[in-house]
Amino acid sequence: MAQAAVDISLDAIRANVAHLVSGTDAAVMAVVKGDGYGHGMLESARAAISGGATWLGVCTLDEALDLRDGGITAPVLAWLLAPGLPLHLAIEADIDLSASSAGLLAEIVGSARAAGRPARVHLKVDTGLGRGGAATADWPVLAEAAAKAQVDGSVEVVGVWSHLARADEPGHESIDRQLGMFGDALDRAHRLGINPTYRHIANSAAALTRPDTHLDLVRTGIAVYGLSPVPGRDFGLRPAMTVRATVILTKRVPAGHGVSYGHTYVTERDATLAVVPLGYADGVPRAASSAGPVWLAGKTRRIAGRVCMDQIVVDCGDDEVRAGDEAILFGPGDLGEPTADDWAAAAGTINYEIVTRFHSARVPRRYV
Numbered sequence: 001m002a003q004a005a006v007d008i009s010l011d012a013i014r015a016n017v018a019h020l021v022s023g024t025d026a027a028v029m030a031v032v033k034g035d036g037y038g039h040g041m042l043e044s045a046r047a048a049i050s051g052g053a054t055w056l057g058v059c060t061l062d063e064a065l066d067l068r069d070g071g072i073t074a075p076v077l078a079w080l081l082a083p084g085l086p087l088h089l090a091i092e093a094d095i096d097l098s099a100s101s102a103g104l105l106a107e108i109v110g111s112a113r114a115a116g117r118p119a120r121v122h123l124k125v126d127t128g129l130g131r132g133g134a135a136t137a138d139w140p141v142l143a144e145a146a147a148k149a150q151v152d153g154s155v156e157v158v159g160v161w162s163h164l165a166r167a168d169e170p171g172h173e174s175i176d177r178q179l180g181m182f183g184d185a186l187d188r189a190h191r192l193g194i195n196p197t198y199r200h201i202a203n204s205a206a207a208l209t210r211p212d213t214h215l216d217l218v219r220t221g222i223a224v225y226g227l228s229p230v231p232g233r234d235f236g237l238r239p240a241m242t243v244r245a246t247v248i249l250t251k252r253v254p255a256g257h258g259v260s261y262g263h264t265y266v267t268e269r270d271a272t273l274a275v276v277p278l279g280y281a282d283g284v285p286r287a288a289s290s291a292g293p294v295w296l297a298g299k300t301r302r303i304a305g306r307v308c309m310d311q312i313v314v315d316c317g318d319d320e321v322r323a324g325d326e327a328i329l330f331g332p333g334d335l336g337e338p339t340a341d342d343w344a345a346a347a348g349t350i351n352y353e354i355v356t357r358f359h360s361a362r363v364p365r366r367y368v
C-alpha cells in the first residue's frame, strides 16, 4: 500500500474529450505534453483517443517518439524543436513537425532527404503571442521556402498554425486581432501555393468559448484533464487527478507551539497536528505554505507552516484525527475536498502548474 498516491481517472479523461468532440466540427487534438500535464502521457493519450480525439500534440521529439514506441498510431504533432535534432527519426515515425523558421525548415528538408520520404510539416506563425512562430516579417520567407520544398517533394505542408495569448480572457480584443493576423498569414501562404488541410489556433479556452476559432483542428490540453482554462468558469468537465496520502503521525501540542521550519505557524490553542507524507519533492508547492488546503477527517483544513521536501503538517484543532487516516490534497471535489483550482489560488499559480507538478518517482500514479 502506497502511503501517498496520485490517482488518475481515465474515464474522466475519456468523458472530457468526448465533451470537447461534441462541441466542435473540427478535429480534436489532445495535448499530452509534460507527461500528460502530470497524468501520464501514454495512458492519457490512449484515453483521449478512446474519447474521440484524432490527434495528439506534444512539445519535444522524445515525447513524440515515446508515443510511437507506446504503440500509438494517431497523427502526432511535435512543436518545440531545437536545432540539430535527429529529425529523420520523426519523419520515419510519421510524426508531424512544426517549423517556425526557415532554418528549422531547412533541417527538416535535409532530414526528409535522408529519410527518403517527405516530412509532414505545420508552419507556425506568430500572430501576437510573442513566443513561437515566425514573426510577421519573416512569414513570407518561411512560407515561400515551404512552398518550394513542397514542390521538390521533400515536405508536405499539412498545417498552418498559431497560438493565442489571451484566450483565457474571453472577449479580449487580442483574440480578434490574432484571428485577423492569422487570416492574413493564411492568405499570404495561399498566394505562395500553401493550402494546408489543417488551420489551427484554438487551445482549450478558445475551444470552449470561441467556436469561430476552431477552424480545422482544436489543440486542447487542460480541458482534457478536466480543469477549467478560464479561472472561475465551469465548463462541465471532470477533474481526472486526485492526490492522496495517509496521515503518518498525529499528536497533541499546547498553544504557542511552533510548527515546521522557521516556525512561521504557531498554534493558537492546544491542537492536534497531523503529519502528511507529501512535500515539495512530490509536487506540493512550497508557495502554499500555511495556505494549501487539505481534506482530512471530513473537512478542509490548511497546511500549518512551511511545506517541507517530504511532508506537510495540518492543524486539526480538537478534531479526532489518527495515523492511518486518509488526507486528500485535491480531487474532483465530490466529497467536498479541495480542487486543483483551490491549490492554484493558495499557491499563487494556475491549475495547469498544480497538476503538472505531481510526478514524483516515489509517489505512484494509479489508474482508476
Ligand SMILES: *Cc1c(COP(=O)(O)O)cnc(C)c1O
Binding pocket: 031, 033, 079, 163, 202, 203, 204, 205, 219, 220, 221, 222, 223, 229
Ligand atoms: C500547451 C499547448 C496547448 C494546449 O493548451 P491548453 O490551454 O492546455 O488547452 C495548445 N497549443 C500549444 C502550442 C501549446 O503549447
